[in-house]
Amino acid sequence: MRKHIVAGNWKMNLTFSEADELVGAIMDKLEQVTLDPDTRMIICPPFPYLEMVSDYGDDSYFTVGAQNVSDQEKGAYTGEVSAAMLESMELDYCIVGHSERRAYYHETDAIVAAKVNQLLAHNISPIVCCGEVLEEREAERQFEVVKRQVVEGLFHLTAEQMGNVVIAYEPVWAIGTGKTATPQQAQEMHAFIRSLIAEKYGKEVADETSILYGGSCKPSNAKELFANPDVDGGLIGGASLKADDFVAIAEAF
Ligand code: PGA
Numbered sequence: 001m002r003k004h005i006v007a008g009n010w011k012m013n014l015t016f017s018e019a020d021e022l023v024g025a026i027m028d029k030l031e032q033v034t035l036d037p038d039t040r041m042i043i044c045p046p047f048p049y050l051e052m053v054s055d056y057g058d059d060s061y062f063t064v065g066a067q068n069v070s071d072q073e074k075g076a077y078t079g080e081v082s083a084a085m086l087e088s089m090e091l092d093y094c095i096v097g098h099s100e101r102r103a104y105y106h107e108t109d110a111i112v113a114a115k116v117n118q119l120l121a122h123n124i125s126p127i128v129c130c131g132e133v134l135e136e137r138e139a140e141r142q143f144e145v146v147k148r149q150v151v152e153g154l155f156h157l158t159a160e161q162m163g164n165v166v167i168a169y170e171p172v173w174a175i176g177t178g179k180t181a182t183p184q185q186a187q188e189m190h191a192f193i194r195s196l197i198a199e200k201y202g203k204e205v206a207d208e209t210s211i212l213y214g215g216s217c218k219p220s221n222a223k224e225l226f227a228n229p230d231v232d233g234g235l236i237g238g239a240s241l242k243a244d245d246f247v248a249i250a251e252a253f
Contacts, residue, residue, distance in 0.1 A: 002208050003038065004039040005210050005233035006250040007044060007235050026043070033247060042063050044065040044067050047081055050086075054090070063092045068095065069081060069115050069118060070118065071115045071118060083124060094124050096116055096128050109152035127212070129168045129169075130149035130169060131146065131171045131175075131215070132171060167212070168211075168212040177216060183228055193230075194207075
């Protein structure tokens with residue numbers, strides 16, 4: 001069966017020593033609790049801290065992922081980080097197509113698709129984000145928007161490649177706003193995404209694909225969200241910066 005995943009996206013937060021302290025606190029907390037054995041925790045720190053966080057590494061606690069990757073293989077792309085570099089650091093996951101990257105850095109579905117290709121070619125599972133903005137939800141266009149993002153970003157893949165993809169549904173109006181999608185809204189969209197995958201790749205691939213919810217997920221709402229049959233975990237921003245909250249969310253399974 002598909003994995004339960006609780007992934008922390010630190011975004012552009014924390015100094016090196018604050019980051020070090022946070023991982024230490026997460027490790028301490030994880031030693032005190034017993035998580036469901038099917039729950040995988042992932043921490044996605046900024047690039048300069050990847051090695052430090054990996055060094056805490058014991059995959060039985062958490063695995064490490066990046067927040068972004070270049071759409072190019074290698075060469076003269078100042079400031080970029082390639083999938084080959086991430087692979088050489090033995091990272092397992094990388095977030096792609098986060099709404100902040102789409103909005104502030106003009107990432108199109110085609111760029112998202114190119115990044116997904118880079119990651120899969122280097123044995124890294126992409127965590128591909130999709131989600132509508134407020135005006136789109138108000139105009140009841142959320143299904144059309146998410147369908148476009150999923151189809152254009154992913155549906156060029158083979159079924160085997162699709163088996164290595166994680167999807168995160170993050171309604172943009174819920175990210176960092178304190179507003180959360182209701183469990184019904186999340187379930188409805190997750191079931192829709194799974195039906196798109198089933199149509200294209202068959203039920204088996206769809207049933208194996210983890211679909212995470214993101215957007216103001218916190219200890220007080222995680223249980224209700226994760227109780228839905230098609231919600232397989234969360235991509236956590238703000239609450240992943242607090243060890244207690246992050247681990248409490250993982251305990252919600
Ligand atoms: P948030 O962010 O939990 O702070 O809303 C989620 C995300 O952007 O991944």
